[in-house]
Each structure stands twice: as structure tokens, then as C-alpha cells.
Amino acid sequence: MLSDQGLVTNLIKVAPDYYELTFRPPGILKAVPGQFLHLAVTGSHDPLLRRPLSIFDLLEGGKKCRLLFKKSGRGTALLSKFQAGEPLDYIGPLGNGFTIYPGSPWELLVAGGIGVAPLHYLARVLTESGIKIVFLLGAANRKQLLARSSLSSLGVEPLLATDDGSAGYRGTVGELLVDYLEKNPAPDRLYCCGPPSMIEQVINIAARWKIPVQASHEERMACGIGACMGCAFHHPEEDTNPTDYHYYRRLCREGPVISYRHRR
Amino acid sequence: MTVPDLSVEIARIKLKNPVMPAAGCFGFGEEYAQFFDLNRLGAIVVKAVTLKPVAGNPPPRVVETPSGMLNAIGWQNPGLERFLQDKLPFLRRFQVPVIVNLAGYTVGEYGELAARLEGVDGIAGLELNISCPNVREGGLAFGASPRQAALVTAAVRRNSRLPLIVKLSPNVTDIVEVAEAVVEAGAEAIALINTLTGMAVDLERRRPLLGNITGGLSGPAIKPVALYQVWRVAQRVSVPVIGMGGIASTRDALEFILAGAEAVAVGAANFKEPLLMLKIIEGLKDYLAGEGIDRITDLTGKLACPEGPPGGPGSGGSSDGAG
Structure with a gap:
């Protein structure tokens, strides 16, 4: 996991307020479905925080990545202005993705x-x-x-x-x-x-x-890497007291994919 | 050409450079160690440690604001025992002073934390957190009054010989009074500022955006306030000041040093730029080399102010002198 700089190759509007951004990572990007990238939407410190976006598609053996997002605030509005040829600063892939069962029909x-x-x-x-x-x-x-x-x-x-x-x-x-x-x-x-x-x-x-x-x-995230404890998530199936240290998990690390087994 | 000397000494702790993370913005170091060698930092300041484990506040815990962010984490941490068992061994691998941020709900808890950390291998110093706006008891309740702040500081001082830093809140009428009181009670350095209390509103749902209703504002938005408070306190106390509040560049760090900070801490800006502290360390070297300055300490407090600055020391913290 490192911070990297990719190159935007395409940005298109796919529906009113919805955009698809394609970029090339500097090397090979390997990610499990459900993992996300933490994107810098500006070189300045306003807005201050990165934006977490899950990976929409990974092609050509990890040499091409597609992101799909909704323009819903300042950060995604700035992201929707990216153009081909611009660098894209990201951290990732981050988080716990989907578990895949290879033998499943x-x-x-x-x-x-x-x-x-x-x-x-x-x-x-x-x-x-x-x-x-x-x-x-x-x-x-x-x-x-x-x-x-x-x-x-x-x-x-x-x-x-x-x-x-x-x-x-x-x-x-x-x-x-x-x-x-x-x-x-x-x-x-x-x-x-x-x-x-x-x-x-x-x-x-x-x-x-x-x-x-x-x-x-x-969930709203700040660091995206598990340090700030900002993206707290309580799992309703977990048998913990509201006073336990682990009552809240970090959605950026223990999530964003959460498993439910209907035990309670 | 000689390499500029970035080393400083704060509260008997020798730092090879004056750059460290702000408590709470760096966890216990594990996550950022994936990005860079923590040995390059001046010091490591860990997240608040309490006597017992703490679950923290209900989400949402963070909200972005213009050039800043509000947080209301609420001291979520594994507690002292698990800090010593699970977190400290990792930090001991680095040849960097580790400063432990202590947080308590009673004066007795601060004292007990200090006692239990006395003689523990791998801890270079203590930072008392008496300035967190996000817990209902303790925290800011101690930092808001000079008398209470002095009581907590003295309780820790009695139980510990470790270097003692006290981190102050800007959410007070006069931060200088609190600073003077904690120095009198045994603080060897002052860290400031903690976050400014604030809130954000969800207009559509007509609700507060934070689960805790209120939170602490940090980021570049608070830099002018932090600079002002550092400048005031640095002139009035005899101990070193660690400046923080919105530092996001080398230039910001230099401004705090000119205002009187011996060292600086980087907080929320780490979230955007995990390598920012390294950039600032290199940037400080380049600046000194470029200016022909041998030591970073030659710049400390060298802000050239006109005589009798408005709102300056002695004005009782009022800024209306500028009018």
C-alpha cells in the first residue's frame, strides 16, 4: 500500500450527475473487489480531505482502472472536472474487500x-x-x-x-x-x-x-488507512458492549465490506 | 557547505529535527510506517491513552469544513494495558523518542497513568491531554481553568520523572494564564493548540452532522488562531513551546518557529499527505541552507514585531486592540 500517482486517460458523464473516470496507475494495480482508492481531488488543502471511491473496474491486468462516482459535494464536483492527461494522486487499494468463493457455481x-x-x-x-x-x-x-x-x-x-x-x-x-x-x-x-x-x-x-x-x-473518512478512528462502524451482530474498545470498528480497515450471518 | 542543524531539545528530550505528528492524527504509528521510515521523524506522539479502554463517540465522527475538518472521536483507544502490550513493542523498534499522550476523566487517573508509565522502556516523555473538546468529563474540563490544569500537572509531576509536556486548548479566555499555571506546576514544555470547538449542521435533515453534536476544528482553517496563541504563550513562558494547528507546509512550520515554537506538530494535513512530515523536514533543511542559517534554533522566536504590538502580551488576550 503506497501513495501513487496515476494518469487520467478519460472522464465522461454517464448520466446527469454521474461520471466515469479512467486512469492508468504508474505500475500494476492489484485489488480485491470491494477495496477502495483514497483520491486527492485537489493539490491544495481545500478541501482538506481525500475522497474514498471503490474500484469500479480494473482492466488489462491492472494497468487500467475505472472509477464511477456521483457528483454530490465539493470533492466529487472537483473530481468531475479532471481531464485526460492530468495526474491523479491516490492511496490504495485500501480496506477489506469481498470474499470470493472460487468453486461456487x-x-x-x-x-x-x-x-x-x-x-x-x-x-x-x-x-x-x-x-x-x-x-x-x-x-x-x-x-x-x-x-x-x-x-x-x-x-x-x-x-x-x-x-x-x-x-x-x-x-x-x-x-x-x-x-x-x-x-x-x-x-x-x-x-x-x-x-x-x-x-x-x-x-x-x-x-x-x-x-x-x-x-x-x-462512511465519512479522514485518513482512510486506520489511524484516525474517524470512520467508526458498529456491527449490529457483534456481541460487544457499548463501552468496549472494539464496539466501533474502522470501516476503512475492517470494512468497507462487512459480513452478516444473521446470528442474532 | 555544512548541513544545517535541525536538532532541538524539548523538555530534556533530544530531537534530531523539530517535526512530529500531532497526537490523534497518527494512531500508534503502525499505519504510517507503511508509507515511510518513522526513524526520520523528530519524535512520535501517539494517540491519547486512557487508563481503561474507551469505545469513543457514535458516528459520524468526522466532517469536512472549509480548509479544515471537525472531529469527535472521543478518545477511542485500547487502554493502558493493551497499549503497553500491543502498541509499545512496535514503537520500540524505532530510534525516535516516543511521547505518550495521556488522557483521563479524573485527576487521579492522570496521576495513575503517569505512575504506571514510570520506568517503562521506550517512553521518552508524556504529553498531558487536558484540552480535548470531545469528551464530557475530563479533557477540556481540566484545561479550561488554570487551577484545574495545575492540579492535573502536579498530580502527574508527583508520580513521574519523565519529561512532561502539557497540551493546551484554545477554547479558553486566556491561554497564557493556563500556560503559566502548568509551568508553575511542573510542565517542562507546552504544546498548543488542540482543536477549536465547533459544529456543523445538516440543513436537509435539520440535524447536527456529528454524532457527538460538537467536535474539534483542525486543519489550515485554524492556522492563524494557532500562530497567535503560540506567539503569545512563547513570549510569556520560560519553557519550550511545540506549535501546531493547521500546519500543512514547510512555510507553515517556519511561521510557527518564527512565532516562537521550538518544534512543530503536523495533524490533519497528514491525512491528505502521508509523506508531508518528511517533506517539511527536507523543506526546513533547504530553507536554512538557502538562507545561510546554521541551526533551526537560530530562527526560533525571531519574528520582528514593531514596538508595542496591538493585541500583544499584556492585552489580556483581547484582539480588539487591532481596531
Whole structure:
């Protein structure tokens, strides 16, 4: 793990407020799906902090990296202004990624909104290992269903859900998941990423079918490497007292992917 | 050409250069050791250690603000026993003075922490944290009053012969009174400033952004306040001052040294630039060489002020003299 400087090769707007940035690392970038990069969005100290973005795709044996992000504040607004040829200062890959089971015949992936980013890279790694994928993709509306063509190029055709019914199932991706599980055999596990309310809904649904979940969470981070204790996360299944030192884990180190086994 | 001498001596601790991390911004060193050789630092200052393990505050614990950040970690740490067992052996590998930041909820706890660290191998000095704004008891409660601050300092002084630094809060009416009180009670150096109390609001949800409601502001946003407090305290106390608060460049470090700091600490800016402290050490060397100055100590406190500066010593901390 080191701080490195890549070279931006492309930045495109993929939907209103959503961008895809492609860069070349200085060498070979090796990362587990679910890991993130901590990006400097400016050379100055305003904004002061880096921005953590999970890896959306890693190509050409780690010589090309794609990031997908939503413009949602000052940092991502600055990131959306990057141009081809500019350097990109990053730390990483960081964090605990998804656990992959190489012998598994198939896997279920559930993404909400921008949460498709780490699951897209997971889908690439899984399909390249010959594992079949069922991908549920939800968003507010058709325009915000991201990465569909890229998933398609991996041979993954996601089942869709939109809140407004403009594409696929009308409703949340959680509701689509219930519909799917009622009609199909349950998987050995489920991978998910999305907004906090969506992750919570998916974990609750998975608990009813006793399906273990690996969920990638988001929290405000400062250092991103485990030193500052800023990205505290309490695991609801962990049997700790609120006064225990380990009651809060660091989402940047022990996460961002957290496992749920429905033990409680 | 001779290599400029960056060494300083603070509270009987000899440092090969005047650059160290600010407590709480460097964990126990393990994470940053993945980026650079910690032997290059002047000193290592570890995160606050309490007698018992502490879970810390509910999230969110950090919020970015213009040129800065608010934090409300709340002293999450493994406690003294596990610090000694799990963290200190790693730090002993480095040939760099290790300064342990002590935090307590009662005067007795500070005293006990000091007693238990007495004679422990690998500890060069103590830094008393009486200035954390993020805990309800202890912390700032001791740093806000000269009398309380002196009580805590004296309790530690009685139980320890280790070099003793006291870290002060800017969240007081007159930081000089507190500084003088802790020096009287046995402090051998003063570190300042800790964070400034602040808050941030989520307008959409009409809630505070921090789980703890309030937090401590750090980063370049607080540098002018920190410089001012360092400048004032350095003129009034006889012991060395370690300056910190928004340092993010060599130039910032030099400004603090001119204002009277013998050494400097880098805090929140480490998060952006893990190698920043090394850059500053090299930058100080280059500056001295370029200016033909032999020793960094030749610059300490050499700020040339006009006679009777407004808001200066003796004005009781009021800045309205500038008007």
C-alpha cells in the first residue's frame, strides 16, 4: 500500500450527475473487489480531505482502472472536472474487500444506485473465474441505472428495478429481491452495495431466507488507512458492549465490506 | 557547505529535527510506517491513552469544513494495558523518542497513568491531554481553568520523572494564564493548540452532522488562531513551546518557529499527505541552507514585531486592540 500517482486517460458523464473516470496507475494495480482508492481531488488543502471511491473496474491486468462516482459535494464536483492527461494522486487499494468463493457455481449481486460500482468489478472477477451471476440493479429511475452496457459486455444482463417504474420492476431493488427469492433457489450468499437504507432492507430480507450477506458500506473518512478512528462502524451482530474498545470498528480497515450471518 | 542543524531539545528530550505528528492524527504509528521510515521523524506522539479502554463517540465522527475538518472521536483507544502490550513493542523498534499522550476523566487517573508509565522502556516523555473538546468529563474540563490544569500537572509531576509536556486548548479566555499555571506546576514544555470547538449542521435533515453534536476544528482553517496563541504563550513562558494547528507546509512550520515554537506538530494535513512530515523536514533543511542559517534554533522566536504590538502580551488576550 503506497501513495501513487496515476494518469487520467478519460472522464465522461454517464448520466446527469454521474461520471466515469479512467486512469492508468504508474505500475500494476492489484485489488480485491470491494477495496477502495483514497483520491486527492485537489493539490491544495481545500478541501482538506481525500475522497474514498471503490474500484469500479480494473482492466488489462491492472494497468487500467475505472472509477464511477456521483457528483454530490465539493470533492466529487472537483473530481468531475479532471481531464485526460492530468495526474491523479491516490492511496490504495485500501480496506477489506469481498470474499470470493472460487468453486461456487453462481452468485447473487444486489446493487442500488451508485452502489453498482464495487459490484461491477466483483462481477468481472467472478465471471472471469467462470462463476455465473444473477445481478439485481435498482435506481430511482431509468437514467440512474448505471453501468448496464459495461455489465452487458461481461455477459451479465441485470434484472432491473426503478422507483418510478421507468424500467424493469416498479419498486425498490429490495422488493425485486423478495420477488426473485420467492421464485428461485436461494444462493449460498449475497453481495450488496447501495445507500444505507437499501443495505438495511437487503440484510433484513436475506435474514428471512438465512442467506449470509457481504455488504459494502459507506462512511465519512479522514485518513482512510486506520489511524484516525474517524470512520467508526458498529456491527449490529457483534456481541460487544457499548463501552468496549472494539464496539466501533474502522470501516476503512475492517470494512468497507462487512459480513452478516444473521446470528442474532 | 555544512548541513544545517535541525536538532532541538524539548523538555530534556533530544530531537534530531523539530517535526512530529500531532497526537490523534497518527494512531500508534503502525499505519504510517507503511508509507515511510518513522526513524526520520523528530519524535512520535501517539494517540491519547486512557487508563481503561474507551469505545469513543457514535458516528459520524468526522466532517469536512472549509480548509479544515471537525472531529469527535472521543478518545477511542485500547487502554493502558493493551497499549503497553500491543502498541509499545512496535514503537520500540524505532530510534525516535516516543511521547505518550495521556488522557483521563479524573485527576487521579492522570496521576495513575503517569505512575504506571514510570520506568517503562521506550517512553521518552508524556504529553498531558487536558484540552480535548470531545469528551464530557475530563479533557477540556481540566484545561479550561488554570487551577484545574495545575492540579492535573502536579498530580502527574508527583508520580513521574519523565519529561512532561502539557497540551493546551484554545477554547479558553486566556491561554497564557493556563500556560503559566502548568509551568508553575511542573510542565517542562507546552504544546498548543488542540482543536477549536465547533459544529456543523445538516440543513436537509435539520440535524447536527456529528454524532457527538460538537467536535474539534483542525486543519489550515485554524492556522492563524494557532500562530497567535503560540506567539503569545512563547513570549510569556520560560519553557519550550511545540506549535501546531493547521500546519500543512514547510512555510507553515517556519511561521510557527518564527512565532516562537521550538518544534512543530503536523495533524490533519497528514491525512491528505502521508509523506508531508518528511517533506517539511527536507523543506526546513533547504530553507536554512538557502538562507545561510546554521541551526533551526537560530530562527526560533525571531519574528520582528514593531514596538508595542496591538493585541500583544499584556492585552489580556483581547484582539480588539487591532481596531
